[in-house]
Amino acid sequence: MRHASPRDTVPDNTAPPAEVIAIRPGRPLEGTVIVDGSKNAALPLLSAAAVVGAPVRVTNIPDSTDVHTMLGLLVGAGFDVVHIPGEAGSMVITPSRRHRIEAELLTAASTIRASYYLAPALLGRFGRARLPWPGGCRIGDRGMEQHFRVYEAFGDRCSTHRYGYEIQRSRAEQGTVSVALPFRSRGATIVAILRAVVSRQELRLSTPNLSPETLGVVGALESIGWVKAVERDLLVLTPPTETATVHDLTWTVPGDKVEAGTLACAVAATRGTARIEGVRAGDLAPALEHLRRTGVVVTEHVNGIEIDARHIARDELPIHASASLSPSGLDADFEPSLLAFALGIPGHHAFADTINPGRHANLIPQLRCMGAEIEEVSPTQCRFAGPQRLTGAGVETTDIRTGAALLIAGLTAQGITTLGGLEQLRRGHADLPGKLRALGADICEVTP
Structure with missing residues (x-):
């Protein structure tokens, strides 16, 4: 066994990866991916x-x-x-x-x-x-x-x-x-x-x-x-x-429930079908329930889930998602990805996160840059009607979950979305864009 030093445990910044990626819409996501530890x-x-x-x-x-x-x-x-x-x-x-x-x-x-x-x-x-x-x-x-x-x-x-x-x-x-x-x-x-x-x-x-x-x-x-x-x-x-x-x-360390939930929302947003492994399905039950209400078929396995969004109903299917600290409530870290998914779903949707009062202030302006029409009822509550047509734009990862939501939005927007500030995304995920690429997403690095 090799002893770690502070230099071992702090990432080497001598050759940093690209800080900007380009996301283009493409075919529905499909395949199998394994999440990292949480x-x-x-x-x-x-x-x-x-x-x-x-x-x-x-x-x-x-x-x-x-x-x-x-x-x-x-x-x-x-x-x-x-x-x-x-x-x-x-x-x-x-x-x-x-x-x-x-x-x-x-x-x-x-x-x-x-x-x-x-x-x-x-x-x-x-x-x-x-x-x-x-x-x-x-x-x-x-x-x-x-x-x-x-x-x-x-x-x-x-x-x-x-x-x-x-x-x-x-x-x-x-x-x-x-x-x-x-x-x-x-x-x-x-x-x-x-x-x-x-x-x-x-x-x-x-x-x-x-x-x-x-x-x-x-x-x-x-x-x-x-x-x-x-x-x-x-x-x-x-x-x-x-x-x-x-x-x-x-x-x-258990599999990352939030990464699994983000990938599930991305697959559902592109109307794809994929298997997400390495996570306990029960850990993301509240998020999966919101997907099921829109017609997404979610199959739970011993060590993962399968998402099939090829036949989402076209009827109005409102999503009302509020972050909660209760044992059976929706983890606040799921809310941004669900919000990005809901932009493409028919219905009048409402979202709230009073646990992290600054999160909507990070996410909503970025989505508006892509053409989203979202009404802020309060600093922690918003509502909007879907489906909406997003357009690719230059946006910034201001926090981990905002970056994840913008990745999902970019997969469904018309044109090219460029996402900067990836150092924030890497704080919570080793390579979330890479996992989406493994499912067929058109994501590539851009030289700043």
């Missing part, structure tokens, strides 16, 4: 591996830049990240004897939202976590209030400054910790879980986020003896009664 699931799982105090082999790690950044942060925080030869996307995370946090890597933490998952690991190793405010996509404020509520419930001391925040670990840790979240924050839920692991305390969390990403971390902890009790409004985690050393621990 960025949203990998980031908390890597952080969980850093708090268990034993070597953890993590497999199916996606090759996206946000994940590279997190791996670099772990190295800088005193953890060994070891690449497994011959196993792409597999690494072993284990504590090392290095105790110095490299300042340049903590500066890099400001580039991703999930840097807050690193705080529990820092508390476990150093008793203190000092981090910049979360960054990432510009889709609204990155509030940390619920995170601070979690740490204060554990007795930690939180302070803030202009550029970030600091947490001092409590010296009196014992008994059960109860936390009540005002809403189902995924970040705060996972932070509460990781903080409980650091101090080996029982956690009773009210109004938890029960997304697949959260339950993936809970399932990983079960493999080392933690006991869970999950209800809709209460999550209880109890530490193992024994302190035996854990050996041969392997966790696998």
Whole structure:
């Protein structure tokens, strides 16, 4: 096995790929494609591996830049990240004897939202976590209030400054910790879980986020003896009664549900048929239900889904999609791709995303550049009638999900669409345009 260095885990920018691609409409998408591991699931799982105090082999790690950044942060925080030869996307995370946090890597933490998952690991190793405010996509404020509520419930001391925040670990840790979240924050839920692991305390969390990403971390902890009790409004985690050393621990990052949902919308928008493998169909059930309502035939398999949109009905089939944090609700990351798909469907459609209040402000102006007529009811709600005829234009990837939606729109627009800002798209996907090309999409690189 080869030890990673910060240079290994941060992408090499000496020969960057093209930052602009051209998209032309063509034949319906068809074929088979395999999704990568989920960025949203990998980031908390890597952080969980850093708090268990034993070597953890993590497999199916996606090759996206946000994940590279997190791996670099772990190295800088005193953890060994070891690449497994011959196993792409597999690494072993284990504590090392290095105790110095490299300042340049903590500066890099400001580039991703999930840097807050690193705080529990820092508390476990150093008793203190000092981090910049979360960054990432510009889709609204990155509030940390619920995170601070979690740490204060554990007795930690939180302070803030202009550029970030600091947490001092409590010296009196014992008994059960109860936390009540005002809403189902995924970040705060996972932070509460990781903080409980650091101090080996029982956690009773009210109004938890029960997304697949959260339950993936809970399932990983079960493999080392933690006991869970999950209800809709209460999550209880109890530490193992024994302190035996854990050996041969392997966790696998699940397939990317959002990438699968994006590909499904692209296939449906072009009236194609394709098989999307490497994902659990149940993880994207709310998105698939919206596709089914428009006449798309969705067949679920053990390790994937099949999309057949060749015979979508021509009747009015309105789509009303609202992002939700409820256990059975629509993940906000599905909403932009569904919106792009709905532009080509007959009916009066309505979309809302109050979770990421800046996302519509990113996406809708770009779609209007392509001729879309969309009424903004509020900064987080919009409505429009379909089908609409889009025209190719020069548009920009301002955040990960906006880029995915613009790819879908470009596949159905008349003429050529040029999409820039691909560094944002690569934060969440190693090569989403390449997967669409594998299904027959006419996408090529353009020299800026």
